[in-house]
Amino acid sequence: MIRAIMSGCNGKMGQVITGICKEDAEIEIVAGIDLYDGIKNDYPVFPNISVCDVAADVIIDFSNAKAVDDLLVYSVDKQIPVVLCTTGLSEEQLKKVDGASKKVAVLKSANMSLGINMLMELLKQAATILAPAGFDMEIVEKHHNQKLDAPSGTALALADSMNEALGNAYTYTYDRSKERKKREKTEIGISAVRGGSIVGEHEVIFAGLDEVIEFKHTAYSRSVFAKGAVQAAKFLSGKPAGFYDMGDVIKATIA
């Protein structure tokens, strides 16, 4: 049985994962971390990971960027692999993630769904063919009105996968309202929409002369992310130090 610490246990994702783990004989949540203590769980909940004294094999994190620094320190100190799903990390934090991955297993992914991770692979191929042919690339993401960060971590990861395939020659444009000028060829536009209870939509548009190709992923429930995170936790438990992503989990699953 894999023992997991659920960071952000009383949030939307934390509670979906709590439900999934209850039905799974291979993994058990042994402790939760959350500032909010208004939910009764079957495991003890600590306000900060630094005061958690429960032994575990893996940490799953869906919390807040503010919680991530302590989480990384704890993960390295206790040598517990961490599945990092919180988005909106700063550049400085991304460096800390990189540093931690030299000492413990860290799996970071802005989107745990199979669909988005497959889409990233398709986009590399599409960008390699379409961008040199003059197609402009734009991403539109839509999320619920409780989301703190914009653009979504997934939108940035989708842009990164296209940009990497194109030798990182592109810059990202988030706001066109400040300048009166035409779009550059070497930019990827990223727009964020927030409203209601939208779980998560990502549209990638390749707009060329007289033709447009659109790729779209819609998450209809949070269980697509939660199932991926549980799968990732099982994969990461016992792994040596290193930086892993959902691509590694998917490869191991289909191998």
Ligand SMILES: NC(=O)C1=CN([C@@H]2O[C@H](COP(=O)(O)OP(=O)(O)OC[C@H]3O[C@@H](n4cnc5c(N)ncnc54)[C@H](O)[C@@H]3O)[C@@H](O)[C@H]2O)C=CC1
């Ligand atoms: N990688 C992925 O597939 C996905 C990532 N996310 C990301 O996961 C994060 C959480 O998402 P939700 O569950 O929707 O948010 P939420 O707001 O419903 O839950 C976050 C929980 O973390 C707790 N929290 C906030 N600050 C904390 C701190 N400093 N220490 C401990 N606990 C703290 C809150 O009290 C709350 O219960 C967000 O960054 C979101 O973008 C969400 C869905 C999928």
Ligand SMILES: O=C(O)C1=N[C@H](C(=O)O)C[C@H](O)C1
């Ligand atoms: O906050 C959310 O809800 C989500 N966040 C992730 C992101 O920022 O990409 C993933 C998913 O789209 C839901």
